[in-house]
Amino acid sequence: MTHPTVRSHGRDASAHAPAPEGSTPARAEGRFAWRPEYSVGIEEIDVQHQELFRRAGLFIESLKRQSRQEIGILLSFLRLYCVTHFGAEEAWMRRAKYPGAAEHHRQHDQFIKDILALSDQHEKPRGTGIDPARVSGWLEKWLKHHVMEVDTDLARHLRATGTPPPDPEEPQE
Numbered sequence: 001m002t003h004p005t006v007r008s009h010g011r012d013a014s015a016h017a018p019a020p021e022g023s024t025p026a027r028a029e030g031r032f033a034w035r036p037e038y039s040v041g042i043e044e045i046d047v048q049h050q051e052l053f054r055r056a057g058l059f060i061e062s063l064k065r066q067s068r069q070e071i072g073i074l075l076s077f078l079r080l081y082c083v084t085h086f087g088a089e090e091a092w093m094r095r096a097k098y099p100g101a102a103e104h105h106r107q108h109d110q111f112i113k114d115i116l117a118l119s120d121q122h123e124k125p126r127g128t129g130i131d132p133a134r135v136s137g138w139l140e141k142w143l144k145h146h147v148m149e150v151d152t153d154l155a156r157h158l159r160a161t162g163t164p165p166p167d168p169e170e171p172q173e
């Protein structure tokens with residue numbers, strides 16, 4: 001007996017018919033499955049965060065069974081999207097004259113540095129490689145904290161000031 005998959009359009013979709021214990025469909029995608037509580041309340045940002053979680057999940061999954069080369073590719077795939085997404089948020093912060101921009105920017109930069117350090121560690125021929133449990137825990141914790149605290153504060157400011165999204169062609173500073 002299977003339950004229809006709950007689509008993510010409405011926050012209340014699962015409230016009517018909670019799945020029986022142990023058969024939650026979200027489990028299939030693991031700890032990087034997108035959840036409605038990660039929403040910052042701005043569609044443009046949520047869509048990008050969904051892609052970020054998807055790429056993080058692909059990278060972590062790859063640690064279990066894929067080749068060294070594929071792991072490296074998926075780590076780059078994650079990093080490149082971080083650069084794109086962080087750039088978009090930073091452009092939006094500038095447009096909104098967000099008071100927390102400097103600290104927010106610093107957290108983005110540190111995360112990219114950490115991902116690059118991970119890539120170096122992964123590529124060292126005789127290095128210890130990546131510890132899946134440690135990296136998975138770190139990545140999950142960082143993403144959830146950043147999205148649910150730091151990005152949520154930013155989104156609150158963007159909504160309060162009614163700042164429209166930046167033009168995608170806007171030059172980076």
Ligand SMILES: [Fe+2]
Pocket residue numbers: 086089104108146150151
């Ligand atoms: Fe951010």
Ligand SMILES: [Fe+2]
Pocket residue numbers: 049085089147151
């Ligand atoms: Fe973000």
